[in-house]
Amino acid sequence: MPSNPTRRETLTDAGLRVLAAHGARHLTHRATDREAGVPLGTTVNYFSTRTALLAGLGHRIFERLAPAPAEVPPPGTAPAAAYIHAIVRRTTEQPDLTLALFELRLEAARHPELARALTSTLERSYAQDVTFHSQAGLPGGAREVALLHYAVDGLLLDLLTVSINGRHDTAEMVELLVRRLLPPT
Amino acid sequence: MPSNPTRRETLTDAGLRVLAAHGARHLTHRATDREAGVPLGTTVNYFSTRTALLAGLGHRIFERLAPAPAEVPPPGTAPAAAYIHAIVRRTTEQPDLTLALFELRLEAARHPELARALTSTLERSYAQDVTFHSQAGLPGGAREVALLHYAVDGLLLDLLTVSINGRHDTAEMVELLVRRLLPPT
Numbered sequence: 001m002p003s004n005p006t007r008r009e010t011l012t013d014a015g016l017r018v019l020a021a022h023g024a025r026h027l028t029h030r031a032t033d034r035e036a037g038v039p040l041g042t043t044v045n046y047f048s049t050r051t052a053l054l055a056g057l058g059h060r061i062f063e064r065l066a067p068a069p070a071e072v073p074p075p076g077t078a079p080a081a082a083y084i085h086a087i088v089r090r091t092t093e094q095p096d097l098t099l100a101l102f103e104l105r106l107e108a109a110r111h112p113e114l115a116r117a118l119t120s121t122l123e124r125s126y127a128q129d130v131t132f133h134s135q136a137g138l139p140g141g142a143r144e145v146a147l148l149h150y151a152v153d154g155l156l157l158d159l160l161t162v163s164i165n166g167r168h169d170t171a172e173m174v175e176l177l178v179r180r181l182l183p184p185t
Numbered sequence: 186m187p188s189n190p191t192r193r194e195t196l197t198d199a200g201l202r203v204l205a206a207h208g209a210r211h212l213t214h215r216a217t218d219r220e221a222g223v224p225l226g227t228t229v230n231y232f233s234t235r236t237a238l239l240a241g242l243g244h245r246i247f248e249r250l251a252p253a254p255a256e257v258p259p260p261g262t263a264p265a266a267a268y269i270h271a272i273v274r275r276t277t278e279q280p281d282l283t284l285a286l287f288e289l290r291l292e293a294a295r296h297p298e299l300a301r302a303l304t305s306t307l308e309r310s311y312a313q314d315v316t317f318h319s320q321a322g323l324p325g326g327a328r329e330v331a332l333l334h335y336a337v338d339g340l341l342l343d344l345l346t347v348s349i350n351g352r353h354d355t356a357e358m359v360e361l362l363v364r365r366l367l368p369p370t
Contacts, residue, residue: 023291025210099294105346106208106287119347126349146350147361150339157338161290162304164311165331176332180365 011036011043012060015053020096024107029053055117058104061097062125065090080138081178087152088159088174095160102157139182147181196221196228197245200238205281209292214238240302243289246282247310250275265323266363272337273344273359280345287342324367332366 014036019027029043032053036042047053067090091098108115126149130142138144155173158164199221204212214228217238221227232238252275276283293300311334315327323329340358343349 021295023210023295024208099291102287102291102342105342106284106291109284109346110206110208115347122347122349123351142350143358143361146358147336147365149349150343150358150362151332151336153339153342154335154337155339157287157290157342158335161294162300162307164307164334165327166308173328173332173335176328177335177366180332181362 008046011046012056015057016096016100019100019103024103051113054114058118058121061101064097080182081175084178085174091156092159098156099160144182151177193231196231197241200242201281201285204285204288209288236298239299243303243306246286249282265367266360269359269363276341277344283341284345329367336362
């Protein structure tokens with residue numbers, strides 16, 4: 001398998017644009033080649049099956065959503081709300097990534113092989129979040145990270161697709177979720 | 186437009202099975218006819234466009250997720266956690282409905298006309314939840330209903346697709362979400 005990392009990023013970024021703009025039904029090796037502007041057959045050289053391609057997109061989403069080093073607050077000083085605000089900002093500024101992740105999760109519900117690959121990506125990311133949470137001295141632990149994760153996923157679904165209530169007060173909602181879901185310090 | 190309500194339910198239920206099992210890409214009038222076991226052309230008689238069909242599916246999801254009258258606790262006596270447990274049980278027992286709703290919301294992110302129809306369905310359902318919440322004497326109001334909605338949507342995504350953490354302790358998670366997101370009585 002070829003291993004040019006830059007080319008790999010070009011291809012997965014193109015695949016994510018296809019996935020977000022047109023849905024899983026249009027995500028093929030050829031559509032990815034076309035979107036990336038590379039010769040037909042390039043994507044299949046890097047990802048031999050559709051499942052491998054979808055799993056690669058899942059992996060790439062988390063690479064791109066990872067905060068830049070400067071954005072990670074030093075341990076012990078991060079107010080939890082600012083941290084979650086930053087996550088919501090980062091994800092809503094790149095709506096394609098989050099929409100593509102929702103698409104991948106639904107596709108995984110129908111495809112056990114993709115489910116295995118995506119589960120391992122999600123579990124790794126969750127473990128990193130738990131480590132970060134603890135190193136940053138935020139109140140609560142793994143359980144609270146899961147609660148926040150559910151709530152933020154649901155909020156993002158509301159912000160990026162259709163809203164249950166006209167999306168009023170996103171900042172206030174984030175504030176409340178953090179204040180209530182984390183135990184008092 | 187024909188208006189046989191039973192036939193309409195047969196068709197939308199068939200469409201929801203297609204949507205959950207195969208994703209939005211396979212949801213067509215013909216696939217719905219086949220799944221429902223009715224003559225080709227029946228679905229298009231009831232839903233003249235693909236958007237009308239998808240909007241009809243969204244409407245049907247909420248009809249089917251509505252609690253049976255016996256399940257609605259009498260005002261003032263419902264512990265909030267039992268109510269949310271019942272929602273999670275009702276939705277996870279019918280995973281097709283919730284998966285189909287996620288598919289519809291993602292499809293709506295790409296199709297403004299579907300977004301308008303689905304928004305009106307979601308907003309109506311949210312307004313009913315707010316009314317129920319208040320009539321049942323549960324603590325908090327519209328804001329708390331939204332917070333719970335986000336968190337439960339994210340939890341269901343985790344339960345029905347791929348999980349961030351192996352889905353341990355769903356009952357405990359529900360308990361915690363309710364206890365923390367609703368203000369103390």
